[in-house]
Amino acid sequence: MISFTTFILTLLALFSLSLSAPMRRDVFVPPITYPQAGVIWITGHHHNVTWETHDAPVNITNGIGRVYLATNTIIDLDHPLAIGFDILDGRVAIQVPSVPRGQNYSIVLFGDSGNYSPEFTITSL
Ligand SMILES: *[C@@H]1O[C@H](CO)[C@@H](O)[C@H](O)[C@H]1NC(C)=O
Ligand SMILES: *[C@@H]1O[C@H](CO)[C@@H](O)[C@H](O)[C@H]1NC(C)=O
Numbered sequence: 671m672i673s674f675t676t677f678i679l680t681l682l683a684l685f686s687l688s689l690s691a692p693m694r695r696d697v698f699v700p701p702i703t704y705p706q707a708g709v710i711w712i713t714g715h716h717h718n719v720t721w722e723t724h725d726a727p728v729n730i731t732n733g734i735g736r737v738y739l740a741t742n743t744i745i746d747l748d749h750p751l752a753i754g755f756d757i758l759d760g761r762v763a764i765q766v767p768s769v770p771r772g773q774n775y776s777i778v779l780f781g782d783s784g785n786y787s788p789e790f791t792i793t794s795l
């Protein structure tokens with residue numbers, strides 16, 4: 671009888687453990703604060719892409735950041751502007767690439783999830 675009760679209690683304990691055991695991991699989609707809409711970047715110049723980090727959850731699923739350039743929401747995955755930085759840094763320096771004229775560009779920041787900046791312009795001197 672005691673062993674049966676112990677068995678049931680053990681089952682209950684295991685069950686509640688299995689409910690609480692998976693570590694809570696939160697998706698963090700940091701809003702980009704720079705570049706803003708209407709910004710003009712010049713090819714070859716350096717800029718800090720910046721984003722807000724104060725809403726970051728304690729446990730982030732993927733804390734390694736990547737920054738890409740996008741045109742019409744199509745991300746240029748072959749040419750990352752920055753990779754391997756901490757998503758909690760809040761900024762990363764990039765060099766403006768040489769791009770076709772007459773397009774609007776946006777920056778995409780990946781950590782847990784992708785987040786687009788507003789559209790801006792890239793020109794060359
Ligand atoms: C964060 O993860 C740690 C273990 O890595 C865990 O102990 C803690 O409860 C988690 N915190 C939240 C808020 O999920
Ligand atoms: C980026 O920010 C850091 C820290 O504020 C600063 O030292 C650096 O000069 C900035 N880089 C550019 C390209 O603005």
Ligand SMILES: *[C@@H]1O[C@H](CO)[C@@H](O)[C@H](O)[C@H]1NC(C)=O
Pocket residue numbers: 772773774789
């Ligand atoms: C770029 O954005 C401006 C302002 O929103 C818009 O007028 C223009 O048509 C856009 N150009 C392209 C190539 O999408």
